[in-house]
Amino acid sequence: MMQQLQPTRMHWARAVPSDFGGQAPAPRSGHTAVAIGGSKVVVFGGFADKRFLADIAVYDVENRLWYTPECSGSGPDGQPGPSPRAFHVAVVIDCNMFIFGGRSGGKRLGDFWMLDTDIWQWSEMTGFGDLPSPREFAAASAIGNRKIVMHGGWDGKKWLSDVYVMDTMSLEWTELAVTGSAPPPRCGHSATMIEKRLLIFGGRGGTGPIMGDLWALKGITEEDNETPGWTQLKLPGQSPSARCGHSVTSGGPYLLLFGGHGTGGWLSRYDVYYNECVILDRVSVQWKRLPTSNEPPPPRAYHSMTCIGPRFLLFGGFDGKNTFGDLWWLVPEDDPIAKRDLVPNVGSDSNHSTVTGDAQQSALKESESQSDESPMLDLAKRLGIPLSVEPSASFVDEINDKELVELSSRLIGESLPTTDQLACIQALRDHWRSSPSSSIQLQELGPLLRDYQRLIIRRFVENPSPTFLEREDRRLFHLKNASQLRMDDIPILLGEYRTLLST
Known part of the structure; x- marks a missing residue:
């Protein structure tokens, strides 16, 4: 051979x-x-x-x-x-x-x-x-x-x-x-x-x-x-x-x-x-x-x-x-x-919006000193992902993600009381776990991308191990919003999201 x-x-x-x-x-x-x-x-x-x-x-x-x-x-x-x-x-x-x-x-x-x-x-x-x-x-x-x-x-x-x-x-x-x-x-x-x-x-x-x-x-x-x-x-x-x-x-x-x-x-x-x-x-x-x-x-x-x-x-x-x-x-x-x-x-x-090399590192350090979102920046550095000088992503808890909560409530309808927001969000995640990429609606993309990024941050904070960093299922972590998603990114996003849900 x-x-x-x-x-x-x-x-x-x-x-x-x-x-x-x-x-x-x-x-x-x-x-x-x-x-x-x-x-x-x-x-x-x-x-x-x-x-x-x-x-x-x-x-x-x-x-x-x-x-x-x-x-x-x-x-x-x-x-x-x-x-x-x-x-x-x-x-x-x-x-x-x-x-x-x-x-x-x-x-x-x-x-x-x-x-x-x-x-x-x-x-x-x-x-x-x-x-x-x-x-x-x-x-x-x-x-x-x-x-x-x-x-x-x-x-x-x-x-x-x-x-x-x-x-x-x-x-x-x-x-x-x-x-x-x-x-x-x-x-x-x-x-x-x-x-x-x-x-x-x-x-x-x-x-x-x-x-x-x-x-x-x-x-x-x-x-x-x-x-x-x-x-x-x-x-x-x-x-x-x-x-x-x-x-x-x-x-x-x-x-x-x-x-x-x-x-x-x-x-x-x-x-x-x-x-x-x-x-x-x-x-x-x-x-x-x-x-x-x-x-x-x-x-x-x-x-x-x-x-x-x-x-x-x-x-x-x-x-x-x-x-x-x-x-x-x-x-x-x-x-x-x-x-x-x-x-x-x-x-x-x-005039490109990303910075590389030493400039990237100094920008990340400066952002860390000015932001409470240091887990995101730390993870981005260790994954080698270039970030904007002014990262705009805000990784709030599920319960404070207004769009996610509203989407989960509409999905559940009357099967669960909408006051039980965590249960609604879990039901939405189960929906995304089992849905084909072709069925994902436009209004779902923003909440889905944020929840995917939120799970990555959470897994990293809980276990910042070399094994986690070596994985290749973080390809869309750097996106700032859903408008940057391509059509052929949707199956990738769903696949990586499901992997995160199962770990």
């Missing part, structure tokens, strides 16, 4: 000026960043300050230098290359970066470009065959060293589910005729070739929901001698939550998924942005959480993550309010960058 390799423990470090020479790219989201031959990273386009961008920034890996190459070629408006755009696709074949589509203003684009990074020359390619329609938020990947596969996207009116293969030698596009069941149409997803299969994950779907499904497409190339067909994969491990605008980067035996955004919950109009790392282990074929030794960067979507040897370089993105221009390294713990023990300073760029 093949021994399963455990993920290498990794370390996040914010890039410092001494990491690079030259001028790093300006803040943006919806750009692309591709690694070419292990020697350079090419950043193109994006969106910032209500403007679509068309600039090129190159990171020279060996010389640790950012520079702007002088590109030649004939493009629109006298520019040497493509018009400004964001949310396009970029794929590398040899030393060439191929660009397709995207958006500029309200227009979806369908033009196709190649940048020869040896001589820095742009060429607009005249494609042949089944040309794809203009689109943004599509997903694409290289097939070997000659072809490109592209899936889905948004054309301004509908979500797409088509699959195109493009031969970079003949410039011929072919729409793949796929039989059988297929993934729902989507955009903002990821597409990655693994061996002879194309894996797609997540995205926003045809009626607007954000998805968390994983599909594999076979028969992409003629050499496979397989009829093209999709298979939905259900892999073991803790799969990522539904999201779009994330990145999936291939690095050694893993695919590394980072960031993206998901639905903000039943009571919220806003999306939730992520910053955890999830890996798909290509050897054991299962999802795993990537162990990191410190706090990750602020949550974001529509960023770029590029693999440079054993390191990953994160750049840019958007969190619903801020466009980022920060650069972060994700490196093995024994990497020299990790050893310099950089303390992230999130507040300088992002």
Whole structure:
């Protein structure tokens, strides 16, 4: 039996000026960043300050230098290359970066470009065959060293589910005729070739929901001698939550998924942005959480993550309010960058509401001195949960939780006197213990979340043991209110709540 390799423990470090020479790219989201031959990273386009961008920034890996190459070629408006755009696709074949589509203003684009990074020359390619329609938020990947596969996207009116293969030698596009069941149409997803299969994950779907499904497409190339067909994969491990605008980067035996955004919950109009790392282990074929030794960067979507040897370089993105221009390294713990023990300073760029590192600890200590809710803060510290500088949660006793008491009284009706409030609350807990997640009403979510957090605090105060802290059923403890719950959080909340009730 093949021994399963455990993920290498990794370390996040914010890039410092001494990491690079030259001028790093300006803040943006919806750009692309591709690694070419292990020697350079090419950043193109994006969106910032209500403007679509068309600039090129190159990171020279060996010389640790950012520079702007002088590109030649004939493009629109006298520019040497493509018009400004964001949310396009970029794929590398040899030393060439191929660009397709995207958006500029309200227009979806369908033009196709190649940048020869040896001589820095742009060429607009005249494609042949089944040309794809203009689109943004599509997903694409290289097939070997000659072809490109592209899936889905948004054309301004509908979500797409088509699959195109493009031969970079003949410039011929072919729409793949796929039989059988297929993934729902989507955009903002990821597409990655693994061996002879194309894996797609997540995205926003045809009626607007954000998805968390994983599909594999076979028969992409003629050499496979397989009829093209999709298979939905259900892999073991803790799969990522539904999201779009994330990145999936291939690095050694893993695919590394980072960031993206998901639905903000039943009571919220806003999306939730992520910053955890999830890996798909290509050897054991299962999802795993990537162990990191410190706090990750602020949550974001529509960023770029590029693999440079054993390191990953994160750049840019958007969190619903801020466009980022920060650069972060994700490196093995024994990497020299990790050893310099950089303390992230999130507040300088992002106005983000959470604090990390030393700032988090000092904020927690300050809050402890000003609040009687120290069990919550103590538990949060020991669980490693980032908290707002001003925690707003108030863990009152059940009998003083007015919403909980009223809900329990309405549930019981006449079977118990409403004056027997503790009995009513116990009956409500029994109701939650036995109810499926689909039957939970909106007005129940707030009292349920508070009671879940109340039970965690109570168990911790009664028994602050290492065993309690090592458990993984505290994933929603940090939420400030029910509006932050996503739909797929409800089964998790109920499951963890029932575990707490039984202990």
